[in-house]
Amino acid sequence: MYSKPNSALFTLEDERVVVLGAGRSGVAAANLAVARGAEVRLFDTRVDPQPTGLDERVTVIGGATPESGVSIFSDYLVLSPGVDTYGELVKAFSKNTMELLGELELGYRYYDGTCIGITGTNGKTTTTELVAHLINKLGHTAEPCGNHGVPLSELVLKGAPEYAVVEISSFQLETISTFRSAVSLWLNLAPDHLDRYPDMEAYRAAKERIFEPLLPSDWKITRYEEGFSFPESHLTFSAFSSDADYRYENGMILRAGETDVDLSETRLRGLHNVENAMAALATVRCLGLEWTAPPAVLLQDYYPPEHRCEWIRDLDGVGYINDSKSTNLHSLETAISAFDRPLVLIVGGKQKGLNYKELKGKLAKSIKLCLTIGEIGPDLARIFSDEVESRFCDSLENAVSEARSFAVDGDYVLFSPGTSSFDMYANYMERGEAFRKVVMGL
Secondary structure, eight states, rough: OOOOOOGGGGTTTTEEEEEEEEHHHHHHHHHHHOOOTTTEEEEESSSSOOOOTTTTEEEEOSOHHHHHHTTTTTTEEOOOOOSSSSSHHHHGGGGEEEEEHHHHHHHTOOSSEEEEEOSSSSSHHHHHHHHHHHHHHTTEEEEEESSSSOOOHHHHHHHHSSSEEEEOOOHHHHTTTTOOOOEEEEEEOOOTTTTTTTSHHHHHHHHHHHGGGGGSSSSEEOOOOOOGSSSEEEEEESOOOOSSSEEEEETTTETTEEEEEEESSSSOOHHHHHHHHHHHHHHHHHTTTOSSSSSEEEEEEHHHHHHTTTTEEEEEEEEEEETTTTOOOHHHHHHHTTSSOOOEEOOOOOOOOOOOOGGGGGSSTTTEEEESSSTTHHHHHHHHHHSSSSEOOOOOOHHHHHHHHOOOOOOOOEEEOSSSOTTTTHHHHHHHHHHHHHTTOO
């Protein structure tokens, strides 16, 4: 049975704490440590770091190098997630410390509530928000934190809720030791961060650390296709397999073979969001909270994060979806495979050397028409044209107009650029807002 950590058993009173990395997580760790009575020094590789919101009792030191680190003594060395755990800087600073830990681990040791841990390559942010949303709707207090939202250390300082719903990256999992979740959720695994890890095996091993501290009775929730097998307290979900505990059929999430949620009553669209919802529902049920309303009712006022397969509107039976945050091939491929309706795809933007030929063979399954825009637009129209009808449009407005003329009742118009926005817009947010404005003006 999950029991809350006892923060009284851990103290930093009069201890020497060194924090590496002056970003938001580093500042949160430094502030928590100094508030608990430690002498804190915050190091950063930048010569003149200007951390925001830092307690004035913390000493800031810029220009950190491995050479300078070997002469620094500390009782605790705390790492920000962006600092390479196995890099030369950490090796040097860790030579003269009693214990190395991450900001997440530090925050956990001072948190007296219940932690829910969520990891995976894609979908973490939406699922983290969904879990917190459901818990709050059920009359309890929960807040998204960790890799999304506020660092756990910052949450502790500002007044911790009953439940900390922690989005956890592989970087953060590298530096946990006592961190343990009441429910640990594994969404999926896809190639990522291979600039930090030597191979996929190392990346997976870092992610799997979420399960290491668990007792057999602690709940584990995993995507069915990931192949995990635990002897007890294990649930699976999948939008693609009928063998999972939570599965998908004809617009419905099924639980134990019975309809759990009619997704048409929510704002969640796309099979990736179906799985996010399944994972969130399973997680909250494992907490044993009393359900005061049907799940679909609780989800009605949840809005997925903007620009991530965001549902804009339905017009004449055609759904319009904004996935402007799609800035690479993997995100584009994920968006294409997320929907079980015919798609009119709007794609393109800055030319940044990606090999879009890798998508060939995957387009014809769902895409009826491909409309290309931006600097790379003419090239994409040429690359995709031997697999699906493709047309270059000289503006986003013209692409949306063409999409409306072509799409019929039951189709989706998916704006998933698959590259960065800088040829036409300042960032993906401005690009997404431009798409929203055009669609709402139809």
